[in-house]
Amino acid sequence: DSGVTQTPKHLITATGQRVTLRCSPRSGDLSVYWYQQSLDQGLQFLIQYYNGEERAKGNILERFSAQQFPDLHSELNLSSLELGDSALYFCASSAGTGGFGYTFGSGTRLTVV
C-alpha cells in the first residue's frame, strides 16, 4: 500500500457520459498530480494541485477538470467521454518541497464503450 488511495479501481461507462475519479493523497503530502496512461502514449501529465491551488497544467483536455479540496483529496472530472479516453488514470502525491519524486496510487481503469 503506497498510501495514495484512488477510487474506483475500475469504471465502465458509455460515450458522452461524465465520471469523477477520486484521490486521497499520502498523509502530509500537499501536492496531488494526475496522470493518464494509455498503451501508445505512456504516462502523460495532466494537472497538478498544491494545497488547494492549481499549479501546473499538462496535456489536459478542456472536457477534463480537477480540483483539490480543503482536506487535500482531489477529484478528476471527465465529461463528454469518448472511446479514446479509455486509459489508466493515476494520481500521485508529494510533500511539495525538495523535489524528491512522488508516490503513485494504484490507478483507476476507465473503459468507455
Next chain:
Amino acid sequence: EDQVTQSPEALRLQEGESSSLNCSYTVSGLRGLFWYRQDPGKGPEFLFTLYSAGEEKEKERLKATLTKKESFLHITAPKPEDSATYLCAVQARSGGSNYKLTFGKGTLLTVNP
C-alpha cells in the same frame, strides 16, 4: 520541452543474464532523474532518484547511474520476479512548487527462468 527516450522498448533475458536499460533525456535544468518499476495494472513504484552526473544508486540487483545526457539501469543476475516495465522520468528545475515529471514510454523487461 523536456523529453525522455528509453531503449530498448522490450528486453527478454534469461535468469542470471545481466544487462542494462537506457534512458536518454533533454531537460532545461535537471532537478532529478527518477526510475520507477511498474507491474501490469499497478501504479509505478519508486526505485531511485539521481540528481547529478556521476551519481550512482543501488538496490538489490539494480544499479542506476547518471551522466549529463543519459541514465542507465543495470540489472545484475536478474530473477523472474524482476520482470516488469521500468520507467524513467525527469523533473525540471522549473521553480515554485511545480514538480511535474516527464516520463519515457518504458522498457518492458521479461526474465525467463
